[in-house]
Amino acid sequence: MSHKKFSVINTPVHNIDGIAKVTGRATYTFDVKLPGMLYGKILRSPHPHAKIINIDTTRAMELPGVHAVVTGKDTLGIKQGIWRRYEELCDEQILPLEKVRYIGEPVAAVAAVTEEIAEAALDLIDVEYEVLPAVYEPLEAIKKDAPTIHEGVERNINVTRHIEWGDVDEGFEQADYIREDWFKCSGQHHMCMETRAAVSNFTPEGKLTVWTSTQSAYYHQALLAGVFGLREGDVRILAPYVGGGFGGKFEIDSAQFCSGILSMKLHKPVKIVLTREEDFIASKRRTPMFYYVRTGMKKDGTFVARESRMFSNGGAYTGMGATALYLSGFFHSFPYKWQSYRYDGYRVYTNTMPSTSMRGFGAPQAMFCSEQQIDWMCADLGLDPFEVRRKNGHTEGYEVPGQAFIASCGLEQCINEIEKWVKSKGKLPANRGIGISSCGFMSGGIFNWFDSPYSFSSAVITINVDGTVELHVGCQDIGQGSNTTMAIIAAETLGVKVEDIRVHSGDTAHCPADLGAWGSRQTLMAGNAVKMACEDAKKQLLEFAYAEMGINIVYDLDIKDRWVHIVARPERGMKYEDLVKKALRAKDGQRIMGRGYYTPHRKGMISPAYSYMMQAVDAEIDPETGKIKIHEVMTAHDCGQPINPLGLIGQLEGAASMALGYAYLEDMPFEDGKMMNPNLVDYKVIRAPEMPKTDIIEIDTYEPEGPYGAKEAGEGLTNPTAAALGNAVFNALGIQMKELPITPERVRKALAEKKEAQK
């Protein structure tokens, strides 16, 4: 437990970018306008699978106002992917040379003086295709006679993952009850309010500057340098304010790539902003997954064995999908101590838009299957679902065999709190049910398949003569408030106030390298780097303070609230700003700088720390229409030491809204490879009137690996909701929902099947 007195941490503060955002001063890539800037548009494939025979750009080039038209032939033809340590995972040419593999794949791009002219020019590009047979579903695509999507890839199996511990066969022998189910989990679109956008500016010095909406400036610097044949140092990425990410903005997108190619050809700035429709059909999405789950339990509820097979719809390319395959299988075991566990994941290419990471990173799908099946087994055996979860749940000091070490864990307290809350609700009216789901999540991935085997974060601080601080970080604020989190950690460590810290991020020319915002890595990893950088600078200041104050070094000195003092006699000290001024003057103009980094060596296979939570969803279902009304969502949550309580609540409420969307509203139906609802009229996200009350109980734990005890918050809470809603529907109507989202049609179908079975 923490119980530590903090000066800054755990006090609600306004986000440091709040005033910019509520006054319209915050500028996004969408708002960037450079002198002489041209506008780009992208021609996209109407076919799910076709050979490109010929592209004739003559007529488009003749249109007045058009400056350039590019196709695959204007590129280096490099097959790229985000996991570039593995050549076989680099399979995507943006502007392909030979064939297209999904509807919406870019085939050509135009730069013109206005967006309208660029758009008109697209109609004048003549593309000759040879249409090929296509396949859209993973269970079809793995068949022997299915069309080949990538040459040499047998049965279209892109990546496989195997996770195993214990003796699974022996485990099933010991089981008193075994149950198996198939589940189908849908995709989901990130639907960032700011669509993918980039302004590329290549100048005759041979240097490229790209303003873009990104979750990782460093990834984009390295990836774009790679595909354009430039040195990384000659590519500068500027991420102004970013209008949302949610896992969808750290691979190269067509706006970045096409604007870059056009700008390099023309030596002029080129801006491309995807339309909402393009963003829907031709970016990426949450990975749709088919899960087969077989679970063995003792009569008393002890989990003895689980064996799962998962087939994911990978779409046309790998991207970040390989990681979702791995993490889904790992979190499918969470948060329980399985005596034996086996997972086999198959990521299958199909002729649909690629799938990738999205908030929760494969875990929401895994939990939907796991947490519902557990409740059904409890019902079959007459066991209490809270008791069974408590009995098998992770505890402090547990080791997931060969995978992970659990240092802090508030799961049991989460279960107790939610049990109390559910019981306080008493008997519910007809057609109404409360469902529960527990889960956990990572605080950043240990693995890194980009350039180095380990992931890393870094930070640099400089103290100005007046005591204000320049904090340079490579982590990326995409709205989740990481810049504010870093400012709080810096202020706490240095002993100053949040307003003393100016955070510099999102600029590869001035900020240190860092993998950026994904997998909930920043609070723990970048937070530790910031803490170390500030400790480094503080040490230099305090060394000077000993001399200046004439104190024997047996006394500890510290700084708190801008007061440098002897720890044992806090009244004896001097003002922080006076100390800084004297220290800087004494150093012949040298600045006081601190450097910090973090890399998780020897911390298991997955993550250095895990958050835990349990959620309950109170829902009412109309049995006639199948329509669901969510009354309330209640969460008990262990994220270690909260850093900014105001930001934390925002992240958790936001996770609930996105996860509820996944549970019962958001769907991406395809017909013959074509997404049927690529607009915000037909793609239903949750809106204010549907959003229920979402209270949160924070469980007090302390994570030894995290900065000041902090760990993941905000992504993990996307995981339990679909399962909890499924369990609410089960408790209300006795039907088992095996497909997402839980739409009125699916509820009605399940009710009809139940009626049929009772006959």
Next chain:
Amino acid sequence: MKKQVLTFRVNGDEYEILIHPKTLLADAIREHVGLTGTKRGCDTVSCGACTVMVNGMSVKSCSVLAIQCEGMDITTVEGLEENGKLSPIQRAFLDNGSYQCGFCTPGMLMSSTAFLNEMGDKKPSEEEIRESIEGNICRCTGYNSIVRAIDAVAQGKYKEE
């Protein structure tokens, strides 16, 4: 079609701009007047990121032609503050953490402002508050912090003596 002259007021200042008659109000504000606080998030009048006030009424500025606003008063997010002093709803958004990525925030603030103006001294119900921002999508916050902010202003918490 020939370009036409449009005269209108934006945040109290009069502008005379030459525009194509098909230009949307959102684009006139962003491209011609140069105020980029107003955003766009869709092409189907669905997301509300472009919401402004036209003669005091909240309007999705992608749903009207600029030329229809001849002689009218437009207020954008940039017009909410006065010499650096934030309006009550802006301050309430800060206190309640009612924004994250911030892209929907300008539109959300304009819908909220129009609603609060319309309410006057009347205290709206939570349901009414939620309906007032039904046309605005926020992908980050889950809306509840925005509802708390609007409610705080409606309850008079930000009233100046």
